Amino acid sequence: MTGLDLKPMLKPRSVAIIGASRDPDKVGHVILQNYINAGYSGKIYVVNNKADEIMGIKAYRNIRDIKAGIDLAVIAIPAEFVPDALEDCGKAGVKTTIVVSGGFAEIGKNDLQERLVQVARKYNMPTLGPNCLGVMDPRSRIDTLFLPTYKLSRPSVGGVSFVSQSGAVGSTILDLISSEGFGLSKFISYGNAAHIDEIDVLDYLMHDDETKVVIMYIEGIRRGREFLEAAKRISRVKPVIVLKGGKTAVGMAAARSHTAALAGDAQAYEAVFRQAGFIIADDISELLYYAKIMESEVPPAGNRVAIITNGGGAGVLATDAVGMSGKLKLAELSKKTIGSLAKIMPSLVNVRNPLDVAGDADEKRYGSALSLLMQDGGVDMFLVIALFQTPGADSKLAARLVDLKQKMEKPLVVVSIGAEYTKMHRIIMESGGVPVYDSPVDAVKSLAALYSYYTLRKARSKSNV
Amino acid sequence: MALLDYIEAQKLLLKYSIKSAPAKYVSTPGDAISFANGRRIALKGISNKALHKSKAGLVRLDLVSDTEISKAFSEIKAIASKFAPYKILAQQMSTGGVEIIIGGRIDPQFGKLILIGLGGIYVEAFKDFSLRTCPITRFDAEEMLAELRSGDVITYKGKNRSGMINLLMKTSKMLNDNDWIQELDLNPVIVKPESYDVVDIRVLGD
16 A cells, blocks of 8 residues: 555544534534434544534544544534644544545635644544545445435445545536446545545555446646556556546647647646546546446457347447447357357348347347357457337346346446336346446447457556556 | 757757758858758758747748759848847758657646647647657557557558657657756658658757
């Protein structure tokens, strides 16, 4: 571990909330309420300099009065009192802290932030923030977000860790993740990055076995070269998908060289992400659908796609998307596969790739086609279009696809386009571990990202960079 | 930030075995004619006050006869006198290839960056370039070429790929070794199926 140790922050045995309040409008109240709602099973301490008891929990005037080991202190008090509270945490032997409060460097109060950093360093006490949402870990049931659970749905348990500089973008994406077909490992909102920054977070997540995929929202980085090294380290072992805010910055005005005119700040960030082997997302939806495929899929052996569809038009769109991806191609089916398919498919089915199993296809026809195609060594990945508006497609098809997916050793994604009835089946398939997309283009882009990431990772490890 | 003298810049490139078109300062039309010695040359007015030579009207290309050379010399002299002090550079013409740009700059966050792209008059029009932080590895150089839409054109469908990779790696080393370089343009570099010529150099430094 090269960075600061964040384990006591994400897997704390005991938590103190400094600034916990009786007033439901106060941040400190929501945080305490959320701890209770989330079912956190460790010890909760409450610190408030006026009250004796909050929500039935005994309140201490100062953290130093607690006289017990504390893994994490969450600080939600006005900024000017934070350095002293942090000093008290240090003296009380607190292992890690999260400063939720704003009012530091983001409004020009650099001195106050510098004092906070000095205290954190003095006690070697990893400190997250200030001006952040803190952390969430659905396994340890830790949730320091000051956003009520009825307003912001919490994601289920899974393998995706989400790192966000911004609290607002962070909580929005978190809300969206809760309705996506993948679960959360950790959420870390690091705000002003005064002490713990993105490098510490990446190093921690790299070694965290519960994290399979990392998604990141970044606006700016301070330790540029060290970031590149940390980014390269983690990309070698797990995929990182990055969305960068603030891309519109253009090249330097009145540049003296062509190079400076072409390559501005935004281009420099993109170059660093590419050099590190990150997957670059252009917007929030790309961030989510790349995360979905990366979490559930195995590395593909190659870039040859087989398409199976119960709608001709959707198959054409998917074929076009494969052609335009520049990375994937349509698989050429073996003579043996074609022969076997011709025997079992109805005569109206034209046996080729894309395979249009026709509008009346049911789960049996999909099942027999996929079972044959799975055996074809010329196919590396599957794009299955299942349109639930057709007569043959119902819950049995959704269940059959989940079943086939579990037997599959190759990547498989499903495209289902439609409203309420389709959404219901999408949930069935996604809870069974099948990534489902609304459009053939998004599905193909995701398969291409999966292929590119693993191909580059392999090439990098070969050339040892 | 100042512009490094052209001949000094050539010497710097040569230390990293980056070849540029043979060039020499000339002070009279006669100097230029004897430098040409029957071959095609270019004449360029060089001044710290006119970083964009073509835009300032300080470049004359493809000169061969004595009269062409003399005429171009006096035209450049007339314009360059407005940007004094100046020098006039005679350079052997390199023609017929694909024009690319190789460049560098210092990013406040990530340090030295290296760039390759379609060059010459196409730089602004197509903005087809790729970028990395220095030093680059061979893998990075390969990736940079693969990212370009014009990759196949620049490498002649792979024929000159290893030449371009070597050029990128040498430039990266030069940028990395010389902290004082703030900005670099090798633009254009004329790429041919089996070789290349750096035709214009701009090194800005402390």
